Amino acid sequence: MTCFPKPRVVSFRLILAIVAVLYLASVLYVHWRGRERLSFKRQLVDHSGIFAPYNVLMYAFSATPARPYLDRAAFAHLDALRDGWQGIREEALHLFDEGYIRSAEKHNDASFSSFFKEGWKRFYLKWYGEPLPSAHALCPNTVALLATIPEVKAAMFALLPPGAKLNPHRDPFAGSLRYHLGLVTPNSDACRIFVDGEEYSWRDGEDVVFDETYVHWAENRTDQTRVILFCDVERPLRTPILRAINRVVGRVLGQATATQNVGGERVGAINRLYGLAHQAGVLRKRFKRATPRLYKLTRVALVLALAAWLALPWLRGI
Template sequence: MKWALLLLFIASAVYVHLRGRVRHRFGRQLLDHSTFMAPVNVLMYAFSRVPNTAYLDDPGRHFPELAPLREHWQDIRAEALRLRELQHIKAADGYNDVGFNSFFRRGWKRFYLKWYDDAHPSAAELCPRTTALLRGIPSVKAAMFTELPPGGELRPHRDPFAGSLRLHLGLDTPNDDGCYIDVDGIRYSWRDGEWTMFDETFIHGARNETQQNRIILFCDVERPMKYRWAQWLNRFVARHLVAAGASPNMEGDKTGGINRVFKYFYALRLKAKGLRERNQRLYYGLKYLAVILVVALIAWI
């Protein structure tokens, strides 16, 4: 049984690596967090009620409940612009946003509206219209305003869990092809009042090569599944793992368990980066050895 499970894990990881036209180098994918989620993600793909494509054409057709967001995009935009004036769309104040920590170094900023729960208290107070709209759409599990300033970028990456699809609604954008997201090699340029939906477990990255700022509404929408057991699994993982990544906008907002301990892991990460700068061969050797030991432990058990 254990060998069957090990082979299943390896097959799932290989499928995740080969999925799509754009791929990480094998060494990077081996250590990527999506590799460890591969068996669960393969089930999400296999029993998804929506197509497993990089972009999902016409989000409103697959998710009609999202229509109020597009209909009231100007109201949402007004609250986002007010937040920007108050400088509340920003990087995390400390090491308490493990999911997006690496993005902050290249200009990306955010203000959480909700994260697998009801609205953050700060969001309910500062964005009453937007949070009210989101409250009426239970399939939206997470939402935030995100900003990408001129020259900002997100390096190519893939998200770890396939239980959701990502919606981007343009609010205050350059309306220019120089400000874009690239998902599996296909570019989409944001426009005010327009939206796109994509599978964030395909490799994707973004750049703003214009001289204007970009603000969008960013939502994670629950992936609909063909069977109740698959929907239950999706929600179980979201509730017990993804929800632990909650990050605060300000004091009084919820901080998930993963983010409460992230600062300690980040201290170790800084030491690991120091080792990489001093001796890359030793650094990568130790990382690969750790993976081999984990696989060997699974085989031994």
């Protein structure tokens, strides 16, 4: 009888090690991409680190050059937005006057939670799907214009108040590029954004496309408010398969991170959980302030209960 060698079974530990090495290599690539970078400790746990393997794939097959700012002329489909900027501005001003450009009142917008602390505000037009009902009702002309440009996957009006600064960060998803169109700006070099160390100042009616996965930050060192049209534009990719995959990934992530302008609009699972976590944090702080001794005892009891639960299987085996 002929004996055949037994097939080698790849161990779970080996698979885990390979995945860990690939993940770390992706994070390192993202970390060293460009001239500006976050601390490596932050990069490891940052959301842009979590998405690093996917983002490296996007970079490898991107049809655009690897640079912070991209040639605006290469995105001719965005001309309609720049050409119609005054009409878009009128609807943005109406929303601003009525108080609709605001932070998330129910703490259910995890994507921009750190920005709200600096006074940054927004009004969503669309978010990787259909336009929000409130956008349809309050700025129909802008929504109709966006509908003619399928490459625009997300759009909002974004406000940066006087004196505000948004700290250096990378956006997590390389499946898109960022588009800014100045609507109501100080028209000053003191109101600006830095992308990988390169400066751009917003001006009324002027636009720019940049790669938001480079480290970037913004500031408004004037006494005037800045309002822009802020869009995520589909990253051009070289293969139809990856384009299809990227659209599916973007749609899934968009559904999970959807949020609302007004009550009754859909909120995605991630933002619902974020809102619950915020509420739990508020209750915990109230409990701590009201009864500090009981709070400490409760913490100790929970730690002991967790330790007992973890030790129980081991004790049963003795």
